[in-house]
Every structure is written in structure tokens, then in C-alpha cells.
Amino acid sequence: MIAPIKKNESILKSLSVLGEEAIGEIKAQKNPSVDIPLRNLSNVNFNPKKAIIEMGRAKQSREFFNIGMAKKYMQTFLVAEKCKDLLDEGKTTSIRDLYYMAKRTIPGTSENTFDEQEESDPIIEDLEVTADALREELGLFASNKGALVGELTLRDMGDTIDARKMGSGGWSIPSICEPNIVQFKRCDAKFILLVEKDAVWRRLNEDKFWKKHKCILLHGQGQPPRGVRRLLHRMVNELKLPLYTFVDNDPWGYYIYSVVKQGSINLAYESVRMAVPQAKFIGLSSFDKERWKIDDTVTIRLNDEDLKRAKQIMEYPWFQKKPWQVEIKNMLKLGYKLELEALSNRGISFVTEEYLPKKIKDREFLD
Amino acid sequence: MIAPIKKNESILKSLSVLGEEAIGEIKAQKNPSVDIPLRNLSNVNFNPKKAIIEMGRAKQSREFFNIGMAKKYMQTFLVAEKCKDLLDEGKTTSIRDLYYMAKRTIPGTSENTFDEQEESDPIIEDLEVTADALREELGLFASNKGALVGELTLRDMGDTIDARKMGSGGWSIPSICEPNIVQFKRCDAKFILLVEKDAVWRRLNEDKFWKKHKCILLHGQGQPPRGVRRLLHRMVNELKLPLYTFVDNDPWGYYIYSVVKQGSINLAYESVRMAVPQAKFIGLSSFDKERWKIDDTVTIRLNDEDLKRAKQIMEYPWFQKKPWQVEIKNMLKLGYKLELEALSNRGISFVTEEYLPKKIKDREFLD
Numbered sequence: 001m002i003a004p005i006k007k008n009e010s011i012l013k014s015l016s017v018l019g020e021e022a023i024g025e026i027k028a029q030k031n032p033s034v035d036i037p038l039r040n041l042s043n044v045n046f047n048p049k050k051a052i053i054e055m056g057r058a059k060q061s062r063e064f065f066n067i068g069m070a071k072k073y074m075q076t077f078l079v080a081e082k083c084k085d086l087l088d089e090g091k092t093t094s095i096r097d098l099y100y101m102a103k104r105t106i107p108g109t110s111e112n113t114f115d116e117q118e119e120s121d122p123i124i125e126d127l128e129v130t131a132d133a134l135r136e137e138l139g140l141f142a143s144n145k146g147a148l149v150g151e152l153t154l155r156d157m158g159d160t161i162d163a164r165k166m167g168s169g170g171w172s173i174p175s176i177c178e179p180n181i182v183q184f185k186r187c188d189a190k191f192i193l194l195v196e197k198d199a200v201w202r203r204l205n206e207d208k209f210w211k212k213h214k215c216i217l218l219h220g221q222g223q224p225p226r227g228v229r230r231l232l233h234r235m236v237n238e239l240k241l242p243l244y245t246f247v248d249n250d251p252w253g254y255y256i257y258s259v260v261k262q263g264s265i266n267l268a269y270e271s272v273r274m275a276v277p278q279a280k281f282i283g284l285s286s287f288d289k290e291r292w293k294i295d296d297t298v299t300i301r302l303n304d305e306d307l308k309r310a311k312q313i314m315e316y317p318w319f320q321k322k323p324w325q326v327e328i329k330n331m332l333k334l335g336y337k338l339e340l341e342a343l344s345n346r347g348i349s350f351v352t353e354e355y356l357p358k359k360i361k362d363r364e365f366l367d
Numbered sequence: 368m369i370a371p372i373k374k375n376e377s378i379l380k381s382l383s384v385l386g387e388e389a390i391g392e393i394k395a396q397k398n399p400s401v402d403i404p405l406r407n408l409s410n411v412n413f414n415p416k417k418a419i420i421e422m423g424r425a426k427q428s429r430e431f432f433n434i435g436m437a438k439k440y441m442q443t444f445l446v447a448e449k450c451k452d453l454l455d456e457g458k459t460t461s462i463r464d465l466y467y468m469a470k471r472t473i474p475g476t477s478e479n480t481f482d483e484q485e486e487s488d489p490i491i492e493d494l495e496v497t498a499d500a501l502r503e504e505l506g507l508f509a510s511n512k513g514a515l516v517g518e519l520t521l522r523d524m525g526d527t528i529d530a531r532k533m534g535s536g537g538w539s540i541p542s543i544c545e546p547n548i549v550q551f552k553r554c555d556a557k558f559i560l561l562v563e564k565d566a567v568w569r570r571l572n573e574d575k576f577w578k579k580h581k582c583i584l585l586h587g588q589g590q591p592p593r594g595v596r597r598l599l600h601r602m603v604n605e606l607k608l609p610l611y612t613f614v615d616n617d618p619w620g621y622y623i624y625s626v627v628k629q630g631s632i633n634l635a636y637e638s639v640r641m642a643v644p645q646a647k648f649i650g651l652s653s654f655d656k657e658r659w660k661i662d663d664t665v666t667i668r669l670n671d672e673d674l675k676r677a678k679q680i681m682e683y684p685w686f687q688k689k690p691w692q693v694e695i696k697n698m699l700k701l702g703y704k705l706e707l708e709a710l711s712n713r714g715i716s717f718v719t720e721e722y723l724p725k726k727i728k729d730r731e732f733l734d
Binding site for chain 1: 452453456458459460461463464465466467468470471472479508510511514522523524525526527528532533534535536537538539540541542543548549565566568569570573574588662663664665706708709710711712715716
């Protein structure tokens with residue numbers, strides 16, 4: 001039985017204030033405008049103290065009486081109106097749906113409110129930063145990816161989900177993991193393990209890794225989607241659990257780890273509610289092949305794109321710590337990458353029975 | 368608590384027979400060989416009576432004493448051996464893992480058993496047709512996609528999954544849905560609804576569509592993966608439920624429906640255990656825009672690729688029924704496509720409260 005979604009009153013309030021301010025300006029015969037925090041690179045920086053990528057304070061005024069801005073001004077309020085409707089009705093929808101909901105021809109003209117979803121998506125992002133709300137708090141969701149099993153009971157829209165009893169499939173992680181939808185109940189886990197690949201997640205689930213080692217085991221099918229990132233953030237902060245990230249040994253694996261940990265440049269405004277600076281990197285490390293006697297045949301030569309990306313990543317401020325420079329340089333020196341599945345060359349349950357337990361016991365992490 | 372996977376004795380037996388026959392041939396000093404059913408287009412046809420795409424009876428002999436075949440012969444037995452190990456241990460793994468498990472340099476040579484996964488994947492398909500087993504029965508899985516909620520209780524590796532209590536996320540459909548892993552228990556559903564897109568699935572779940580209309584609601588994130596197809600096949604046949612397929616109105620939506628129903632040319636050998644000839648098409652139909660008064664602005668013009676694909680599809684033997692020709696011709700005549708999300712233009716819950724209930728009540732399906 002699905003319970004109705006609890007209303008998020010503070011977000012509703014932000015949206016109402018936005019509208020009321022516009023009405024006030026109109027009544028006062030001023031040029032109506034909204035101040036929108038800038039989302040471009042110039043207004044993004046890495047905060048070494050908080051260890052997250054965050055937005056600066058620069059804003060831009062979006063004005064109604066301005067030929068270049070009038071349409072965007074109208075679109076901003078149209079999207080805000082639809083989001084307010086969603087919240088009032090206690091419903092959620094996709095960003096594609098929202099585009100369709102708001103699309104129409106303006107009466108008496110041949111002008112559409114929106115022509116493409118490429119127009120409504122940035123407006124949603126504008127609204128997120130202006131109303132200081134994640135799109136999920138506005139009732140909008142992205143794609144549904146990832147699954148979870150382990151030592152946790154939670155509530156999802158009024159249903160109790162015992163993640164200890166989710167079979168081989170697991171609980172499908174919803175794209176909206178806000179507190180009004182998902183609440184944590186009993187937790188017996190000592191840590192969280194995020195696995196890049198669902199195949200390896202399945203191996204660990206089948207081997208009951210989460211039961212033996214008392215953890216929450218989840219995957220995000222590659223780069224974790226927003227729902228998984230938000231859930232990780234909430235679990236780490238509310239359940240006070242450490243998070244270990246288990247990814248391929250290649251620049252893309254390092255990057256997945258870094259997005260989970262510090263956030264991303266494109267979505268810097270979300271870091272504060274999604275990044276997990278506490279996250280640790282458990283592997284695969286470029287030193288693993290030698291340490292774990294992994295066969296030569298399972299390595300894959302780094303291609304040009306890998307080399308380019310690895311060099312880019314080495315320059316990022318958040319990869320400047322000595323151990324990380326050593327880690328990445330070693331990968332470049334060796335000239336190959338290693339996928340999680342390569343561990344199977346040492347035996348199908350090698351990852352469950354040897355690799356991970358020893359790494360966790362010895363606290364062999366990169367931070 | 369995850370129960371051990373039950374052994375599939377008949378598959379184990381097929382694999383043993385394969386090995387024993389080879390030993391017999393060696394002892395009798397014959398040229399060891401395996402007869403492998405041909406998987407190419409010449410050996411695939413549409414069976415109008417069964418209404419599925421199926422394989423013919425042509426086979427090819429793969430011989431050990433043949434320079435062009437010796438390596439593939441060795442690879443066939445190597446893959447068979449690893450699958451037998453998996454089944455003996457009651458474990459499952461991904462096809463990528465299997466590649467890594469079987470990869471090594473042959474002692475005393477510089478030759479690898481496999482150089483790329485592109486070599487082991489076709490061998491797996493050979494083994495599937497030779498041993499008359501789905502790869503899932505051999506313990507191999509593909510990607511994990513799709514989620515399920517609704518009026519069904521099932522068992523997944525010993526855990527009871529009540530799909531009525533899966534919150535907003537749902538039960539993540541595992542990639543192996545064979546009877547030794549997934550069993551059906553209590554079913555109160557009257558039909559199954561497969562939705563192409565997870566966003567629309569989420570809308571229907573949030574609106575409790577499955578509860579009001581007593582159904583099983585699932586999505587496969589676009590083209591359903593093997594696990595979802597196998598699960599559909601089993602639910603339709605074991606639970607005796609009708610299946611309605613709900614896809615975008617474009618050639619790709621039609622094709623998703625047709626793969627669910629008849630199977631695909633590439634994987635013709637699986638049709639018998641995956642195709643659901645009973646499946647019905649509930650929409651979106653090219654006649655829906657007019658019938659349901661959907662706004663002009665939400666249509667999307669067919670591009671060249673769409674047009675080409677639509678014409679291809681019209682030629683397929685399984686789309687020769689009159690209503691289908693009318694359906695596709697009408698889309699071509701109108702010149703536009705329509706996404707599931709376009710229904711939101713009529714209101715966020717229009718799909719739940721009006722469109723689907725009326726279509727089901729009036730039995731407005733294409734078959």
C-alpha cells in the first residue's frame with residue numbers, strides 16, 4: 001500500500017514567495033525580475049575545507065522587460081507553477097513529463113511556451129538553485145537505476161522494505177530518495193559498499209557478503225544516478241556509516257569515486273545535498289595487480305582516451321593528495337587498466353572471500 | 368537470507384554428455400566434433416502457427432582436427448567447463464566474468480584462450496543452442512534492468528517478495544528469473560502491464576494503478592532485457608495472465624512490442640522460452656492523438672531514421688495483419704510520433720485515470 005507523499009512545506013513556501021515577489025513588483029510598477037544564481041564554471045569552485053565542489057555567490061537578474069530574457073522569465077514561472085501543482089497534489093513526475101505538461105502554443109500567437117526539452121531542463125536547474133531545492137524536492141525525478149540489499153530496514157512511501165529479504169534482485173533504488181518518501185528504520189550495518197557494476201554486486205549478494213560483513217550493498221549501474229547519490233548522502237549522514245567505493249581501475253572508475261565524494265562541476269549546486277566527502281576508495285587500485293597476483297592476460301592496455309582522461313583527473317584539485325598522485329601515476333606507468341570482473345580470474349568468489357575482507361580489515365583505502 | 372540456488376540437473380547432464388561424447392570420440396580415435404545448430408539468418412524463420420520467430424534445424428560440425436575450427440572447439444569446451452563449475456557450485460556470473468574466468472595464456476605458447484570478450488560471447492550462444500539451455504540456465508547473466516510492483520507474491524532465492532509492498536522503487540528484476548531462483552506464490556492480478564518507460568511506470572505506481580486495476584506492473588527501461596522477457600514468459604504461462612504492452616508510438620515502440628511477442632531474429636533460439644505470442648499492444652496508437660484530443664504541440668515529427676525503420680517493420684511477416692498495416696500506415700501518413708509522456712499534457716494522472724482504464728475496459732488492443 002503506497003502512502004501519499006508528505007508535502008514539503010518549506011519548498012512550497014519558496015515557490016510561493018517567488019510568485020508573490022513577482023506580483024509585488026508588478027503592483028509597484030517595477031520591472032519584474034528574479035535573481036538566479038549563476039551555474040557556469042566561473043561560479044564553481046572546490047572548497048578544500050568542506051572537501052566538496054560548490055557554487056559561488058554570483059547571481060544574474062532575469063528580467064521581464066528585456067527582449068533577451070522575457071521568454072525565459074515566463075518559462076521560469078511556468079516551470080515553478082507546474083512544480084507547485086505537483087507538490088500541492090503530492091505527486092512526482094519526470095523532467096520529460098514536466099516539459100510536456102508545460103508545453104503549449106500561447107493563444108493568439110504561433111509561439112510555443114517550450115519547443116524542446118533542452119529549453120525546460122535548464123529552467124529546472126535555475127529553479128533548483130533559486131528556490132534552494134533539489135529537483136527531487138520539487139517533485140521531479142530522473143532515471144531509476146541501481147539496487148540495494150543488506151542490513152537495513154527502510155520505509156518507501158509507507159511500505160516497509162527489509163533489505164535483508166530482497167532476493168537476488170534487490171530493492172530498486174527510486175530516483176527520489178527524499179525524506180518525505182524514504183525513511184530509514186532499523187540499521188544493523190557497519191558500513192556501506194557502493195559497487196560500480198551490477199554484475200559484481202550480484203556476485204557479492206549471492207555470496208551473502210552483506211550478511212557476513214554487516215553492510216549495505218548497492219550499485220548504481222556505472223556512474224550512480226542522482227537517486228543513488230542522494231541516498232548515499234543521507235545514509236552516511238543519518239546512519240553515521242562509512243562509505244567504501246569499489247570501482248574499475250581506470251580513469252572512469254576514479255571519476256565515479258570523485259563524483260560520489262566531491263560532486264561534479266556541472267551539478268555543483270547539488271554537492272551540499274549529494275556529495276559524500278567521507279567516501280573512501282577501496283579499489284581497484286593500480287597496485288592491486290601485483291599485490292594480488294592477478295594474471296597478466298586480464299589487464300587491458302590504456303587507450304588514448306584513457307590516457308587523456310587520466311592526465312585531466314590528475315590536475316583536479318581534489319586529486320592533489322600524495323597517495324592519489326602516486327596511484328594515478330602508477331596506472332600511467334603500468335599502461336593498463338583493470339576491470340572489477342578481472343578478479344574472477346582468481347576464482348569466482350575471490351572478490352567476496354579474499355579481496356574485500358582483507359582490504360577492509362587492513363583499512364587499505366585511499367581517501 | 369539468501370537460499371542456495373537449486374541445481375538444474377538436466378542442464379548439468381547436457382554438459383556432461385557433451386564432454387563424455389568428446390572423450391568417447393578420442394578413445395575411438397575419431398576426429399572429435401560437436402554439432403552446433405546454425406544461428407545465422409538462413410536458419411531463422413517466423414513460424415506463423417506458433418507466432419514466434421524460431422530457429423531451423425540446420426547444424427554445423429565443429430571439429431578438433433581442422434585448422435579453422437580447432438581453437439573454437441577448444442573454446443567451446445572451455446566455456447562448457449566453466450559453466451559446469453558454476454552449476455556445480457550453485458553460483459551465477461556475468462558473461463564478462465566468464466570471459467575473465469576462462470582467459471589465460473596456454474602454457475608453452477604465446478596464445479591466449481581468448482583475446483577479447485567478443486570471442487567468448489558467441490561461444491556462449493553456441494553452447495546455449497547445443498545444450499538446449501538459456502544462458503541463464505547455464506548460470507550466466509546479462510544486465511539487471513527493470514522493476515516490478517503489483518498484485519503478486521514471489522520467492523527470489525528463498526526470500527519472499529510481496530510486490531504489493533515495494534514502495535516507490537519496486538523489486539529490481541534480476542537478470543536470472545529461472546524457476547530455480549524465482550518462484551511465483553500468491554497472485555491476485557488479472558493482467559500484466561509492461562511499460563516501456565520507467566517514468567510512466569513510476570507515475571502508475573504512485574497512482575496505485577496496479578491496486579485499483581489488480582495487475583502486475585513492470586518496466587524494462589526501454590527494450591526489456593532478457594530477465595524481464597523471461598519473467599514475462601513465465602508469468603503469462605504459469606499464472607495464465609494476459610499481457611498488455613504500453614510503448615511510445617514510434618517504430619521503436621512497435622519493435623519493443625514485437626520482440627516481447629515474437630522474439631528477435633538475433634536471438635531466435637531463445638523465442639521458445641522468452642517470446643510471449645499472447646502479448647497485446649495497448650498503445651500508444653497512431654490513432655490516439657485524435658481519439659484522445661492530444662495537443663498538436665506535443666507531437667514530434669518523424670525523422671529519416673524513423674521513416675526508414677517504420678517501412679522495414681511494415682515488411683516483417685509478423686506485422687502483416689490488417690490492423691497493424693493500418694496502424695503503421697496511419698503513423699506514416701500523419702508524419703509524427705508520440706511519446707508516452709505526451710499524455711501528461713492532458714494532466715499528470717490522465718494516463719492512470721482515463722487513458723488506460725478505458726482502453727482496457729473497451730479491450731482496445733492490437734494483436
